[in-house]
Amino acid sequence: MHARSDGQGRPLAFELTGGEVSDYSGADSLIDIPVTTPCCFLADKGYDSDKLREKLLFRGILPVIPPRSNRKESIFYNVQHYKNRNRIERMFNRLKQFRRIATGYDKTRKSFLAFLHIAAVKLWLPSFVNRT
Incomplete structure (x- = not known):
């Protein structure tokens, strides 16, 4: 499961790939979604490829x-920006609080993606509710 989120850690889009597929192959479709262009792309070492960069x-x-440990030459990345990646990890944690998503009960890709979208709506709802 690949996800694109906003600066607050709320999900914007999802892409499902197989477990044996490399991480950076799922990034292309997330970059192409018609939302505002981000200024930074925060990702873990699994997305480290020259083509994607x-x-x-x-x-x-x-x-x-961050560069993979087996890279011949180290590539600079902004460590201060990378610290904001915890928002993305917290978003995945909140999504996995939904038991159906964490355990993968759904047999088909379509139904799993549908429940991901329902969980995303539930994560977005507090942003729209008046808390006064």
Whole structure:
């Protein structure tokens, strides 16, 4: 499961890929969604590829991806920006609080993605409710 979130850690889009597929292959469709262009792309080491970095820089998006340990030459990334990645991890944690998503009860991709969207709506609801 790949997800794109906003600066507050709320989900914007999801992409499902198989478990054997590399992480950076799922990033292309998330970058292409018609939402405002982000200034940074925060991701873990699984998304470290020269092709993805090149594509992000071509679109004017700063890749904040730590290099893999087996890279021959180390690539600089902004450590201060990378600290904000905890918001994304917290978003995944909140999504996995829904038992159906955490355990993967659904047999089909379509139904699992539908419940991901329902969980995302539930995460967005507090942003729209008047708390006074």
